[in-house]
Amino acid sequence: MTHRVYLIDDDEAVREALALLLGTYGIGIETFGDPAVFLAHVDESKPGCLVMDLRMPLVSGLQLHQKLAERGITWPTIMITGHGDVAACRRAFKAGIQDFLTKPVDGEVLVEALHQAFASLDTWLERRDARALLGTLTEREREVLDMVARGWASKEIAAALDLSARTIDAHRANIADKLGTSSVAEQVRLALMDAPSR
Amino acid sequence: MAAPRRLNPRCAPGSASLYSDKPHRPGILVTHLLAKPRLLGAILWLAALAVFAFASVYTARQRLADELEVTGRTLHRLISQRVAQHDAHLTSLIALSSGSEPAPPGAARQVMESITRFYPRIVWIALVALEGSSATLSAQTVVAVPDRGGIDLAPRLGEIAAQPRGRSFIYPADDKHYLLAKRAPGNSPLAVVLLIDPAQLLEPEERPTFAHLKLSLHGQTLFAQSADPTSGDGVPWLTAPHFEKVIDGDGQQLLLQLDRALPLAALIPPRQFLGFALIAALFCVALVFALRQRAAVAHSQQQARAAEARLAIKERETRLAHASRVNSMGELASGIAHELTQPLTALLSRSQAALRLAQADQPNLPLISDTLSLNVREAKRAGEMLRRMRDYASNKTPQRILHNLNTIVTEAVALTHADLERRGVTLVLQLDEPAPHALVDAIETEQVLHNLIRNAADTNGENGVITIATGTQAGEARIVVSDNGPGIAPDLLPRLFTPFVTTKSDGMGLGLSLCATLVERVDGRIEADNQASGGARFTISLPLIEPQSGAAQ
Structure with a gap:
């Protein structure tokens, strides 16, 4: 089953192209050019998978991830970057990133990563519901x-x-x-x- | 024609001052003198002579004074003994001629004669009887030897008559003699008088020749003998040794005085002084020579150090320039990569999307068309970006001037020389004469050579031999850098000058690519191959320019 995908990337062409590509896979996607705007609009009741650029002006992908986690939004996150250096990769995984992909990203690789993320989100949702019941x-x-x-x-x-x-x-x-x-x-x-x- | 090129344009003129040594200085004067060894030598020589002269004067004066003292004491003892004999004579003569049974005058005369015979200094002996009171005092000669001679006692009679009995008293007689008188004991009117020649108190051989001898009585000189005139006059600036002692032989109060002049020759023996001066001069000359040698060695060492330091600085600067070029190429590459990533991402994604759309059962052709149009625009945008970067990267034009390639090779070699020596790499130069000339940027060409040499040294290691040859071939100037290392892997050869191709673990793979860029900018080319013997060979070919054609830009 697919879930909602939130894409946060400062490059409009990338946002638009990825939206088009994922659309052909039947994956619904909401795009944001500014991490701050996303933070303001994100709705905890509409969980989805996150795809974000590691390097963005003002707020980096990792910082955004951190801020979301502070609000309890620990949805599966895929980091994409043009600078796939080992150190950044390591930091990202330590922070609990689901996957780390380098630009330009292959459509199939991204979709596969997203399906894994969806599975993770399923688990996350189940756990959330279980926790609610147990509560x-x-x-x-x-x-x-x-x-x-x-x-x-x-x-x-x-x-x-x-x-x-x-x-x-x-x-x-x-x-x-x-x-x-x-x-x-x-x-x-x-x-x-x-x-x-x- | 070729413009005169500063050999070391990047080395600031002040940089040499880093090596002008400023060590701990013992004193400005000493430093000043050390800088003038001849002056220092002369001063040291004069100082040594002064010290020698002073020591010589001091010891000589001491010695001469001691000698005078010893002589004086000896003379004093001799004279004292002899004067004591006079007293004995007087006593025995009085004993002989007075008393209860006086000997006859003949016997007294006999004794007196024998005395005068044995003691020539006793010129006259008289036995007199003092008669009358103070006013009418007269002396009756009883016996006198010799009969004639002698002196008139009248002026002294009063004193003689008044003197206590039993003791000898001394009186000045005339210029050359003195009197010694003694009265008989009891009521006897008798008195014995001796007339003594003090000059004969000392035998001629007993008198010192080096000193002025004087015997005086109550301030009146009785005998004086000057020093031998050959011993010379004394120096006026030094107190001469003096000896003075009273001869106190029972009433005979003679004063013995000795004075010794201090002639310069005695104070500073000329022969010794000259000998010392000569030896000291030799020492000083040797010192001056040694100081000069030392200064020369220090100077040349300093020069060598400064030259080495200049080279080291220049090499560092060249390396830095190269590194910064490589670095900026790296920055540029990184920037290009970043700028291209975004359009490429969009292109890829959109292409894949279009592909999927096209493969669908009912392809959405307008959407595919839109997507491809967007891709076209995106690709053009990326191309434009690349063009801008290329323009930016190549807007620095080289300073092309006609240069002697041999000189450039020599300069580049000088930069790496110290480094190669440290690594045990041998460098062989085969510079063609007449030297080939080409229109190049000297600094850039040096950089290229520097880079090639360092590459060769890195792959060769110890016992490596790097050969750099210049020459002309087919209308081209050539610089060939070859080594005896393992050579270049055949699969690497075709892409050797491609950026980011490297065999070094820490290399970026931009060095050779930069070399190619720099050479190509001046219409040259660079090629790499392996020699038959195995080592790598890099050939730089440049358009050959004959210097006399005056083709400088």
Whole structure:
């Protein structure tokens, strides 16, 4: 599945050409010539993949990336640059860049990179949703879910928390209700999705 | 004709002053003198002579004074002994002629005669009887030897009569003699008188010849003998040694005085002085010679250092100029790359988009057409940008002047000489005569050669031999730089002068490309190949100009 693509590049011809090219792949793209304008207009509720030039006047690609991250926008980002030196590449990857491509960029390479980015965005979105669902659990319910994720039976959980097995069962029913699934496997998947950020 | 070219136009005239040494100086005067060895030598010589003369005078005076003192004491002892004998004579004569049983006058006479015989300095002996009181005092001669001679005692009678008995008293007699008198003890009227010639107190051989000798009594000179006139006059600026002592032989108060003149010859022995002066002069001449040698060596070392430093500076400057050219070429290349990246990106993307559009089931021809039009415009824009850059890069025109290529080679070699020597690389020059001439920019051509030489040295390493030959061939002036290194890889040869082609790990690959640019700017060309023997060979060919044709621009 494709997502929205935001392209930030100070060169109009590049923006226009890439938009045209990605259009032929059926990838929707919004272009911005000025990182500041993008920062002002970016909408957290419309996640997409970012393609930005590393070297732009006033604000560099990496700085823009940093500013977005401060606002919690950690969408997959592809950096494109005319100066593909090793140091810049290393810095970009350390900052959590998804991919690093040199100009002139081959259309197929870019599209492939974008598809990977879309996959990453899928994961990101899933994780975001999982986190939202998990956020509805009470502290005790979360505790119980973590133990379930470790493969403990209700009795074991009850013993560990010094509660009755019936209470645990009640918690588990609530959990299933809130997460929208009674499948233990699904519940565990959601619980683990939140793990890296904890 | 060829304009006179400053050999080293980039070397500021003041740069040599960096090497004028300013070491710690012991003193301005010494430095000043060291700069004039002859003056210094003369001053040192005179100083040595002065010191020698002073020491000589000091020791000689001391020695002469000591000698006088010793002589004086010896004479004093001799005279004292002899004067003591006089007293003994008086005593024995009085004892003989007075007392309870005086000897007959004949016996006294006998004794007196023997005394005068043995002691010629005793000129006259008289035994007198003093009669009468002070007013009518007279002396009756009892015995006198010799009978005649002697002197009239009358003027001294009063003093003799008044003198205490038993002791000798001395009185001046005449110019040459003195009297010694003694009264008999008891109530005897007798007294004995000796007339003594002081000149005979000392035998002639006992008298010193080097000093003025004087015997005096109560200020009256009794005997004086001058020093030998051959010993010379004393110098007026030095106090002469003096000896003076009273001979106090029981009432005989004679004064002995010795004076010694200090002649210059005795103070400063001429032969020794001349000998010393000669030796000192030899030393000073040697010193002057050594100082001059030293100064000459220091001067030439300084010259060599300065020359070396000038060369080093010039080489550094040439290298810098080359590096900055390469650098600006690199900057330019980087700038071009940056400027071209954007249009190329657009071109590529749009072309790929157009391609995809064309391959679609229902190609959107107007969109394809628009896209290609945009690409055409983009490509033209990029071409325009490149043209502007080319114009910018080539607007610096070389200063083409008719030059002797041998001179340029020599200059370029001088720049790298020190560096090559350090690396153990040998440089062989084969300069054709008459020298080929060409219209070139000297500095740029030197740069090209400098670069070729350094390249060769870099690939050759130690024991490398770089040969630079000039010559003419087929109406062209040639400079050939060859080495005995591993040569150029065959696959590299065709693109050797292409920018960014390099075999050096730290090279940018612009050096040879710059060389080609510089040579081509003056209508020349540069070629590279490998010699049959293996080493690399670079040939610079330039349009040959005969100097007498006066074709300078």
